[in-house]
Amino acid sequence: MNFMHKLPDPDQIKEKMSVPDEVQEAVRVLLRWSGDDPDREGLVDTPSRVGRAWKEYCSGYEEDPATHLQCTFEEVEGYDEVVLLRDIPFHSHCEHHLAPIVGRASIAYLPTDRVAGISKLARVLQGFAHRLQIQERLTSQVAHCIWENLNPQGVAVVVKAQHGCMTGRGVRTHGVDMVTSKMLGCFRDDPASRKEVLALMGRA
Numbered sequence: 412m413n414f415m416h417k418l419p420d421p422d423q424i425k426e427k428m429s430v431p432d433e434v435q436e437a438v439r440v441l442l443r444w445s446g447d448d449p450d451r452e453g454l455v456d457t458p459s460r461v462g463r464a465w466k467e468y469c470s471g472y473e474e475d476p477a478t479h480l481q482c483t484f485e486e487v488e489g490y491d492e493v494v495l496l497r498d499i500p501f502h503s504h505c506e507h508h509l510a511p512i513v514g515r516a517s518i519a520y521l522p523t524d525r526v527a528g529i530s531k532l533a534r535v536l537q538g539f540a541h542r543l544q545i546q547e548r549l550t551s552q553v554a555h556c557i558w559e560n561l562n563p564q565g566v567a568v569v570v571k572a573q574h575g576c577m578t579g580r581g582v583r584t585h586g587v588d589m590v591t592s593k594m595l596g597c598f599r600d601d602p603a604s605r606k607e608v609l610a611l612m613g614r615a
């Protein structure tokens with residue numbers, strides 16, 4: 412039996428979200444500044460679409476990513492090895508140009524006595540990615556959120572991403588990944604643990 416048709420369509424909700432006049436006017440000003448005519452047919456609905464799109468790009472401001480780590484499992488049958496989620500895709504926007512950041516993150520931790528559901532690590536990443544960011548801070552926020560909420564022996568986060576402000580403007584360098592990492596606990600203090608987790612991530 413299919414229950415799906417009874418659920419509200421999230422796209423419909425978004426379509427109905429009203430965008431304040433001042434926000435739409437700001438987009439019109441930007442369109443004019445860019446050299447186009449905000450009154451031409453193709454751009455008439457752009458200001459309201461852009462307003463709704465930015466609410467979605469920045470939906471992370473409306474949540475505390477730590478809440479995803481409140482439900483944990485303690486019965487792990489003595490599992491005391493690394494838990495790794497590799498190459499999770501994400502979208503973010505840089506706070507300097509509002510340009511897209513598109514990348515993948517690998518997130519690992521060594522549990523002490525409890526683990527989180529596997530999808531929760533990805534939700535933590537998305538919660539911080541759906542804000543205006545710099546890659547270094549995104550990497551650090553994800554690592555510290557896991558460190559503080561799961562109390563593990565170690566956390567390792569490696570993020571590689573391409574920045575629209577670099578590929579689409581300025582030096583226009585295509586195909587260059589920026590790589591950042593944050594290591595906490597055993598992955599910071601013990602070279603063997605760090606080497607192991609980087610090998611598991613495929614980065615050693």
Ligand SMILES: [Zn+2]
Nearest residue numbers: 505507508576
């Ligand atoms: Zn930028």
